[in-house]
Amino acid sequence: MEIERRGQWLRGVLDLCVLGLLRGRESYGYELAQSLDAAGIGPIQGGTLYPVLLRLQRAGLITAQWREGTGGPARKYYRITDRGRTALSRGGQDWMTFVAPVTAIVTGGVDG
């Protein structure tokens, strides 16, 4: 995949992906990057991820707290807020509404 195009798509949906991962449980930056990679999105560098986390925090969609992990060093754990769940639900809906026709339009070209 073109790196530039992937970067553009990511810019549009990385915040939703982070909210989606935090929906189930709280997590910290490095773990989120690993989860995104494991989900197939590919490697996300810290320089891309942390500004998104800060913006989500500033918007009140997630909260953060420094805590010692189990036997590990102190880490900044992020947790989704009620407003974050609402934003995820709406944004997720918008994404699917957007991506469905895009998929329908380009599918022929892929198959052909």
Add this chain to the structure above:
Amino acid sequence: MNADQWLHAFAAELHRRRVATDDVRHVVAEAATHLRDGGGDPWVVFGAPDRYAAVIADSVGTRPAPRPGPVRLHAEGITKRYGRRTVLRDAGLTVRAGQIAAVVGANGCGKSTFLRVCAGLESPDGGQVTVAGRLGYCPQQGGTVDFLLPDEHFVLVGAGRGLARATARRAGRAAARQLGWEPDEPVPARRLSGGTRQKLNLTLSTLSEPDVLLLDEPYQGFDRGTYVNFWDQLLRLRDEGRAIVVVTHLLNQLDRVDLVLDLTPAVPGGRP
């Protein structure tokens, strides 16, 4: 540039962009944790320190540009001679509330003398100093009493401001913690290490909540972490509206101050 150096440069850039002190601490600590977990090269993981700092400043926002308040310290035409040697010639400095001024210059160019004149501990041969408000002064050494415990220092200085003993103790311990020091142990000042005694010294000079704070290289013997806390605290005090004058020979901090007074004589040797 290793990871520590990268983090240091990153923190300096964040400060320079006036990101709030607490935000800087959190963002830098988080980046350090990430690098420790992932072990990557910070230049690949985060990019160049200045560019990443710009992105972060954009994401968390910055403090409003400082609006310096009224003039708190005005020194003008300060001249000081010791015998036939002129130590200061026509030195001047004006510091407003919410500003940090650095006094720099080669060894022996009169930095400490200038500060002592500002503090009213020495009278100049020419010129005058006007101070508006309460004055705090932290000398390079001394300023503590050998046989008193840290808590007793807090009570003594607090009493000068009319603070009750318990209140003074609480305020002193809180100010000490800002420097990463827990002064709970009842150890007399003479048994404290040089660095810790300087922390006590510095704590005392801020305890009276001065409007003008004069600091004469108060960080001798500080380890690196304490030194970072020290500058964090200076920036916090500045943002609270204090006027701060700090003597320093460390030029790498000058991008964080508002004013610089260089006392290096124009003519090498500075003969009278």
